[in-house]
Amino acid sequence: MSIRQGLLALLSEQPMYGAQLRSEFERRTGGTWPLNVGQVYTTLGRLQRDGLVEAAGDADDEGRITYGLTEAGRGEVATWFTTTVDRESDPRDELTIKLALGVTLPGVDIVAIIQAQRAATVAHLQDLTRLKRDALAGGDLPWELVLERSIFTAEAQVRWLDHVESRVRRAAAAASATVPVADVDHEMQESRA
């Protein structure tokens, strides 16, 4: 599922052909999820069948076809970034890829994505904690331990999201701080002149 969404997200930036998509996907997700080019083309074929991508022109000299998003494809990318990850569908990987791609793409409000996910995970933690209170009251130790496992996983996800948010905000602050420095240089040159 995430390969499909990941390729669509990459194509929202610019049209690409299969091998480009593969290397961009691997580069931007830190190589945590290696893809083979066959997987990429199979996925592109399905996306084309579903009306989410289309060929952006004829094949080039080497026979490569560049794909771009359709309107429906753009809608799908927007939906992916604004929908929280279903816990049942291996949240770690999809969330990791969503955030890794989110920080590299323009127009994605990464802090809002992090907050939505954090709220969803804390709400889940609240449910788990209620169940744990019942388990404690009923002396159901095995169930309590199973619940604790989920509680630790959810807690770890929130801590990781906190960390990502701090890191992203620090990076944004550093990026905006470089602008005044350039201005200062400019002013200094002017005053010297």
Place this chain on the structure above:
Amino acid sequence: MTERHVLLEMRGVSRVHGHGPTEVRALSGVDLRVAEGELVAVMGQSGSGKSTLLNLAGGLDTPTAGEVEVEGAALTGRSVAGRAALRRRSIGYVFQDLNLIPTLTAAENVSLPLELDGVRRSKARKDAIHSLADVAMADLADRFPDEMSGGQQQRVAIARALVGPRRLLLADEPTGALDSETGEAILAVLRKRVDRGAAGLLVTHEARHAAWADRVVFLRDGVVVDTTDASSDTSAALAAGGPRHL
């Protein structure tokens, strides 16, 4: 279900420090209600306004805009003495650093706020023992703080915060100085105490502890960006047996 008595209400509360180019907006237009029987957690990173929110709720600081009411009485607009009187009658605090007076026993620590308020010593002692019993600490009433574990001291602090007529508990990272399991036990005590007729506002950066609350409020840059409720539907579905999917 009947409407529960609202013990803390904040409406459009803002707190600005300084003015002009050095102005810092610590809190902006916060609305918050905590009713009897409710535990509300506030989460946010350092500098998000958590402590400011708690200080305003407890009348330790005054908002630059908006209103704070405790048990229906306005905290805003009162004199310093007026705020102190309302605080003593209605509000109790629990801090991270287990700040009991070392030369007083558990019961004396708990009865002290009542005695300072002019309650007779015997009545104050009786109320203190009652409050200690609420946190399962009546047996250790005559122990000094250094004869108790960190978790036991924090239970005494909760008993002190809610002794006598006080029903609004403000807790600032109450588990910060405790190990994970003891911290968890303190949350269980806090939860039980609130269920029995108090209102709690808990500031924490730990999701596992915030999860004991009925609602979790997220602050960022002084603004409430989200509020979550425990969805009783999910709990019911999960608790109803069958395959226990998480």
